[in-house]
Amino acid sequence: MGFSRARRIRFSDCDPAGIVFYPQYFVLFNDLLDEWFDNIWTRGFVDYVVRCRFGVPTVRLEADFKSVSRMGDDVILTLNVARIGERSFELALDCKDTVDEQVRMTARQTLVTTSLDTHKSIRIPPQLREALAQLAPA
Amino acid sequence: MGFSRARRIRFSDCDPAGIVFYPQYFVLFNDLLDEWFDNIWTRGFVDYVVRCRFGVPTVRLEADFKSVSRMGDDVILTLNVARIGERSFELALDCKDTVDEQVRMTARQTLVTTSLDTHKSIRIPPQLREALAQLAPA
Amino acid sequence: MGFSRARRIRFSDCDPAGIVFYPQYFVLFNDLLDEWFDNIWTRGFVDYVVRCRFGVPTVRLEADFKSVSRMGDDVILTLNVARIGERSFELALDCKDTVDEQVRMTARQTLVTTSLDTHKSIRIPPQLREALAQLAPA
């Protein structure tokens, strides 16, 4: 279930401790959401942001880091939808080892749909709402 | 109260929506913790990491983003200590506008003290424990 | 001579080899240019970018990395102006150790002044030209 992408942990993802620099997980998840948008929004996330001038800023984030990811590790990043509101939605995200499926970290992220002109919330656009519903629990 | 540093939001901190790319807040807080370590640990954070081979990975993170920070904004980043355990501690972090003290975002971050050789937890080193106690609630 | 800022190399600047991840030097120099703009452009770099819709993309870059910078090192970043054209200018940048003035890296960077609406070049705005002239060789 969910939208998943495999990714190898790169040298550039890691810190002097030799493990993923933790803010980098959120960059990886942002890229995952970006790629998901490309799949569900006509003409992709660039259309959502640049032409429609819609944003999707994060308003709440919770993350648990259960085990370290090292350079060269193969992981799977997965996005699911935990909740859909009027003007916001909550993602359930996780990063697992590809081989043994050990959970590296999980996150819950609440995002708001906004106008980039006003930075105020807007109702979730219908095309986005439908796509979110496909990834939401029954 | 707390360890604070002023910072201007830079072009390089921001995303195509013109606001701070949210993972970048965690880079800013990591730099704040790094600078705090330089103040409380003999010979600085580099000594903690490189010579002592100690780490301080994040195991839990909660963040609330209350208002957007834009390029050019002057903010104050503050670190306080919410809880001190045997092998972990919890930071209370916030980012406020320098002028009107409006809260941009707040975070709670739990970090574990580890050995970088084993990536296993270790007891909080005494010098660090004392410094954490200075920032903890009475 | 030049516009200089001191900076300590942070954990977040470094890679698993324990030294500055080289693309990060260009982020540091971008922040330096950003800060210089704040000093020479009325209402700062944010005004240049957001209100005026001017850009300053890089068209050519040359860099020599002479010695490694490690976490905890204190460095001085300096910006000078090597050449001023009609629609472009060239910066001479360097990063030196604060203590012994050893050169860590130097760079030459050519930037073009553009309109962010068209991404086409524009003549260097007069206020910027005057400020560049102050940092240019006689």
Place this chain on the structure above:
Amino acid sequence: MGFSRARRIRFSDCDPAGIVFYPQYFVLFNDLLDEWFDNIWTRGFVDYVVRCRFGVPTVRLEADFKSVSRMGDDVILTLNVARIGERSFELALDCKDTVDEQVRMTARQTLVTTSLDTHKSIRIPPQLREALAQLAPA
């Protein structure tokens, strides 16, 4: 010719001007080199760095940015070898639009093989030398 990978430009690659933040190109090329190492070095780049304690720092870089890359653009990143020395080698890198093959930017990068324990140069390891030769001009 060369080692190539397709990549879509992501939101996280771009700056408030809506185009690739130029230091990010060097992160993309670093990831490309990392992936190439995974193909030519037994047990991958992680083995080269972590087990062998070898490094491959950049000592010289030249880059020309010919046209802007925007969020959502599909590009191809290519790595070729321009020169092989005793303890260093030079890469020829480019980023082209996938559709029209327009060149976005090109770079020449000289890297030195080092010991991560001493940060001194070492002779290019034979397995790496052989692989470089495969990508070098006849």
